[in-house]
Amino acid sequence: MPPGIPPFHTSPPRMEVMDIMSLFGVQAKRASRGWKWKELALGIAFISPAIIGFLAFTIYPVIMSFYYSFTDYNILQSPLWIGLENYQDLIKDDAVFRKAIYNTLYMVLIGLPIHLTFDFLMALLLNTRIRGRSLYRTIFYMPSITPIVATAILWLWIYNPQYGLANSVLKALGLPTIGWIADPFWSKPSLIFMGMWYGGNTILIYLASLQDVPNELLEAAELDGANAIQRTWHVTLPMMSPVIFYTMIMYMISYFQYFTEAWVMTAQRSGAAGGPLNSLMFYTMYLYQNAFQFFKMGYASAMAWILFLIVLAATVLLFKTSGWVYYRSE
Amino acid sequence: MTGAQSITTRQRGWLSSRRNQERLKLGFAYFICTAIGLIYIFPFYWMLATSLKSDQEVFQWPPAWIPAVLHWENYPAALNYIPFWLYMKNTFIIATLSVIGTVISCTLIAYGFSRIRWPGRDIVFIAYLSTLMLPFQVTMIPLYIVFRNLGWVGTYLPLVVPTFFGSPFYVFLLRQFYMTIPNELSDAARIDGCGELSIFWRIMIPLTKPALFTVALFTFLAQYSAFLPPLIYLTDQKQWTISLGLQMFKNMYGLQWQKMMAASTLTMLPPLVLFFFTQRTFMEGITLTGIKG
Missing domain, CATH: 1.10.3720.10 (MetI-like)
Incomplete structure (x- = not known):
C-alpha cells in the first residue's frame, strides 16, 4: 500500500462523492445503504459468469438428470416415464452394479486411509532436520503431474505378470510372484499402490501444514515429558486436523469417482472393461458403459443419483463425526 | 555380568542423549525417505529404459536393467503408430x-x-x-x-x-x-x-x-x-x-511395450518440463489447493 493514503474507514470520503450523493437527495448518513445496492449490482455483474454457469451447467443438468432417472431413454426416442423401475432394477437385479459398489467402497474405505496415512508419515519424516528436502519434495511431487493415461499404461507394464518390473523385483528377492491387476484378489491393492505413487502431492500438502505447527507447543509438550509419539498424537495431529479433514473430503469424493486409471488398464478394443471377474469394475465405469455404450441414459442417470446420494451421505457423515477436527481460533 | 550391565547402561546412556536421539531419528528419516524416493523414481527410469530396448530385451529374464544398445528408433516408430x-x-x-x-x-x-x-x-x-x-x-x-x-x-x-x-x-x-x-x-x-x-x-x-x-x-x-x-x-x-x-x-498394439513406453515418455514430457521450469509456482500452489494439476 502506498504511503500517505489513509484507510477509508478513518477518513471521510472525498467531497465529490458526497456532492453527487446529495444531488439525489441522499443524506450523508444514509449513503451506506445506497452504496450497498450499487455494490450488489456490481457484485452480481462480476459473478455473472458463475451464475450463468451454475444455471446452465449445474442446476439444469441436475434437474434433468433427476427426471431422466425415472425414464427409459436411449437418446434417439424421447424419454419414457417408467417410475422407479431403474432404481428397482439396479438394487434388486444388477449383479454388476453391486460389484461396482463393492469395488468403489473398497477404494474409499481401504485405499483412502492407506493413502493418507502413508502421506502423513512421509510428511513427518520430511519434516525432520533432513537435508535436501526440496529434492525429496520434487521426487514425491513429480509423479502427480504425469498424465493419468500415460501413468496407467506405465503401470500396466510394471504390473505385467510375466515380464513386468513388479514381478521381476519379487523374483529377484526370492518371493513368489503375483498376478497384480490380472488377479482378482490383488487387482485393487495394485491400484491403491499405484495411486500412492502418483498421489504423492498430498505429502507436500501435509508437509506445508506441518511447518505451520507452532514450535512453542511442541517444546512445551516436550518439557512436560511427552515423547515423540505423544507429541505427534496430541499436538501435531490436532493442529493439522483441518488439513487432514480437507484432504479426506476431497479424496473421498474423487475415489468415489474413480475411473480413468481402471478404464485405461482394463478396457479392451471391444469396449469391454472391468478386469478379471469385474474386480476392477468401478462405479463410474459401469455408469459410463450404461450411458455411452448401451445408451441406457435413464438407467445411467439413476446410477448417477445413487452415487450422488452416497457421496452426500458420506460427506455429511464425515462432517457429523468431525469432532476431532480442531480449529485454531486466530 | 558387570560387563553386560555396563554395556546396557552405556547403550541407555547413548540413547538418552538428546543429540544421539536426534541423530538416530535423522538417520532413520534419511534411510526411509531415500528408499521410498528411489521407489518413486524407479518407474520413470523403467519407462525410459524400456522405451530404448529391443523387442527381445523387453521380454527377457532376468530383465535387462540397462538396455545393451539404445534403440532410439523406437521413438520415431512410436510417433508413426x-x-x-x-x-x-x-x-x-x-x-x-x-x-x-x-x-x-x-x-x-x-x-x-x-x-x-x-x-x-x-x-x-x-x-x-x-x-x-x-x-x-x-x-x-x-x-x-x-x-x-x-x-x-x-x-x-x-x-x-x-x-x-x-x-x-x-x-x-x-x-x-x-x-x-x-x-x-x-x-x-x-x-x-x-x-x-x-x-x-x-x-x-x-x-x-x-x-x-x-x-x-x-x-x-x-x-x-x-x-x-x-x-x-x-x-x-x-x-x-x-x-x-x-x-x-x-x-x-498392446504388446509392443517398448513403443508404448516411448509414446508414454513423450506424453509425460511436456508436463514434466513445465514443472521443472515452474517449480516454485507449483510448490506455492499445492500448499494452497491440495489437488493435483
Whole structure:
C-alpha cells in the first residue's frame, strides 16, 4: 500500500462523492445503504459468469438428470416415464452394479486411509532436520503431474505378470510372484499402490501444514515429558486436523469417482472393461458403459443419483463425526 | 555380568542423549525417505529404459536393467503408430483455450466474491462452493444431451465453452489471494474515481499475477491429462487428445511395450518440463489447493 493514503474507514470520503450523493437527495448518513445496492449490482455483474454457469451447467443438468432417472431413454426416442423401475432394477437385479459398489467402497474405505496415512508419515519424516528436502519434495511431487493415461499404461507394464518390473523385483528377492491387476484378489491393492505413487502431492500438502505447527507447543509438550509419539498424537495431529479433514473430503469424493486409471488398464478394443471377474469394475465405469455404450441414459442417470446420494451421505457423515477436527481460533 | 550391565547402561546412556536421539531419528528419516524416493523414481527410469530396448530385451529374464544398445528408433516408430503430433496439437489447443476461459472467468468471479461487499455475498459463495461436491457423473448425461442437440458433439466446444463460466475450485483459490490484499488500496482507488473494472484491471490483476499463473498452470495440466470428457465428446479420431490416442495405441498394439513406453515418455514430457521450469509456482500452489494439476 502506498504511503500517505489513509484507510477509508478513518477518513471521510472525498467531497465529490458526497456532492453527487446529495444531488439525489441522499443524506450523508444514509449513503451506506445506497452504496450497498450499487455494490450488489456490481457484485452480481462480476459473478455473472458463475451464475450463468451454475444455471446452465449445474442446476439444469441436475434437474434433468433427476427426471431422466425415472425414464427409459436411449437418446434417439424421447424419454419414457417408467417410475422407479431403474432404481428397482439396479438394487434388486444388477449383479454388476453391486460389484461396482463393492469395488468403489473398497477404494474409499481401504485405499483412502492407506493413502493418507502413508502421506502423513512421509510428511513427518520430511519434516525432520533432513537435508535436501526440496529434492525429496520434487521426487514425491513429480509423479502427480504425469498424465493419468500415460501413468496407467506405465503401470500396466510394471504390473505385467510375466515380464513386468513388479514381478521381476519379487523374483529377484526370492518371493513368489503375483498376478497384480490380472488377479482378482490383488487387482485393487495394485491400484491403491499405484495411486500412492502418483498421489504423492498430498505429502507436500501435509508437509506445508506441518511447518505451520507452532514450535512453542511442541517444546512445551516436550518439557512436560511427552515423547515423540505423544507429541505427534496430541499436538501435531490436532493442529493439522483441518488439513487432514480437507484432504479426506476431497479424496473421498474423487475415489468415489474413480475411473480413468481402471478404464485405461482394463478396457479392451471391444469396449469391454472391468478386469478379471469385474474386480476392477468401478462405479463410474459401469455408469459410463450404461450411458455411452448401451445408451441406457435413464438407467445411467439413476446410477448417477445413487452415487450422488452416497457421496452426500458420506460427506455429511464425515462432517457429523468431525469432532476431532480442531480449529485454531486466530 | 558387570560387563553386560555396563554395556546396557552405556547403550541407555547413548540413547538418552538428546543429540544421539536426534541423530538416530535423522538417520532413520534419511534411510526411509531415500528408499521410498528411489521407489518413486524407479518407474520413470523403467519407462525410459524400456522405451530404448529391443523387442527381445523387453521380454527377457532376468530383465535387462540397462538396455545393451539404445534403440532410439523406437521413438520415431512410436510417433508413426499414432498421429502423435496431431493429437499433441489438439491437446494443446483445448488446453490453451481452457486456460484462457478459466483465467478470465475465475478472476472476475473471484473479484465479485471477495472485493465487493454486497449483501448475501458469503452465503452465495458457500452455495457456489458446495457444487464442488456434486459428482461430475450427475451432470454428465444431461449435458451430453444438450451438447448433442446443439450439434457440439464431435467438436472442442463442450470441453472449452464451460471453462468460460468459472470453476468453483479456482474461484476459491483466487478469492483466497484477493482477500489478502488490503481493502484500503481499492477503496482509495474508488475514491479517486476508479471504476470497479479499472480497479480490477489495474490493481488486482498486477498484484495477483502469481495466483493467476498458478490457476493457468493447473488448468493446463488438468486439461492435458483429462480423459473422460474427451472420451465422451471427441467422437472423431482426428480430434482426439493425446490421452485418447495413447489409450487407443494400447488397445491396438498392446504388446509392443517398448513403443508404448516411448509414446508414454513423450506424453509425460511436456508436463514434466513445465514443472521443472515452474517449480516454485507449483510448490506455492499445492500448499494452497491440495489437488493435483
